[in-house]
Amino acid sequence: MIKIGSRESKLAVLQAEIVMRAIRRNNPGVQTQLITMKTTGDMILDRTLDQIGGKGLFVKELDRALLDGKVDMTVHSFKDMPMETDERLPVVAASPREDPRDALILPQGTDAPDPAKPIGCASARRTLQLKRLFPGHAVLPVRGNVQTRLQKLDSGEYSALVLACAGLKRLGLEHRISRIFEPWEMLPAACQGILAVQARADFDTHILDGFHDPQAMLAARAERSFVRALDGGCSSPVAAYAVIEGDCMTLTGLYADGNGIVDIQKTSGNKQNGEALGKSLALRMIGEIK
Numbered sequence: 402m403i404k405i406g407s408r409e410s411k412l413a414v415l416q417a418e419i420v421m422r423a424i425r426r427n428n429p430g431v432q433t434q435l436i437t438m439k440t441t442g443d444m445i446l447d448r449t450l451d452q453i454g455g456k457g458l459f460v461k462e463l464d465r466a467l468l469d470g471k472v473d474m475t476v477h478s479f480k481d482m483p484m485e486t487d488e489r490l491p492v493v494a495a496s497p498r499e500d501p502r503d504a505l506i507l508p509q510g511t512d513a514p515d516p517a518k519p520i521g522c523a524s525a526r527r528t529l530q531l532k533r534l535f536p537g538h539a540v541l542p543v544r545g546n547v548q549t550r551l552q553k554l555d556s557g558e559y560s561a562l563v564l565a566c567a568g569l570k571r572l573g574l575e576h577r578i579s580r581i582f583e584p585w586e587m588l589p590a591a592c593q594g595i596l597a598v599q600a601r602a603d604f605d606t607h608i609l610d611g612f613h614d615p616q617a618m619l620a621a622r623a624e625r626s627f628v629r630a631l632d633g634g635c636s637s638p639v640a641a642y643a644v645i646e647g648d649c650m651t652l653t654g655l656y657a658d659g660n661g662i663v664d665i666q667k668t669s670g671n672k673q674n675g676e677a678l679g680k681s682l683a684l685r686m687i688g689e690i691k
Contacts, residue, residue: 427611479592623675630683
């Protein structure tokens with residue numbers, strides 16, 4: 402029996418079930434069990450993540466369950482994982498990438514955000530780019546799971562939301578999407594659309610062979626390397642998006658300094674050198690923007 406840990410939100414459970422189905426499909430006879438738990442990040446909803454300790458609050462309880470042997474692996478949205486992870490708990494597999502783009506969600510029956518009400522989003526990255534796309538509109542934080550955020554939108558608290566296409570599609574909520582932002586309009590968060598499977602260092606990863614996507618892992622490592630070099634977390638407007646064509650990777654990075662100066666640059670190279678590409682792009686941008 403393989404025990405799989407997950408946050409208890411509907412989206413997190415659906416994502417864990419994607420991994421469970423792949424394991425059973427590729428390993429006949431192997432049984433899986435889902436174990437859900439509430440994380441600190443799920444319980445504190447009245448403040449933004451940078452105010453309460455960052456993305457690590459979504460994984461702390463799950464990491465402890467792994468270390469204690471209560472679960473064999475955990476499933477996360479890769480973009481929600483902190484840039485520094487416990488070496489005892491490596492990311493052992495990445496899913497094929499779902500749509501990495503961001504989506505605009507409007508109240509049903511409307512075709513544009515109401516300037517009298519704020520646009521809700523949950524990251525500095527989105528806030529920065531929304532202010533360019535919708536000048537004059539207030540942008541305010543919104544926390545909670547996808548369903549909670551949609552309820553706040555439909556009750557009139559916000560004029561629009563920005564959410565990840567990947568989560569909406571996995572939840573079967575594509576019909577709520579009013580507009581999809583192309584990466585050149587709103588650069589995605591590092592690893593957006595990719596699921597990460599974490600396990601103890603001695604875990605036999607062969608059981609995940611039919612699930613793991615090496616291309617997605619290469620992209621994720623490059624994007625995370627860029628953000629890590631900038632010390633980017635929830636409070637920093639940082640974004641990274643890698644596209645792989647053949648052996649070539651093109652990495653686009655966004656960085657904003659403390660004075661609000663924004664820079665977006667690209668670099669290309671061999672896909673196997675993604676981590677070096679990410680770091681060098683970040684250091685180049687820091688040097689040019691200061």
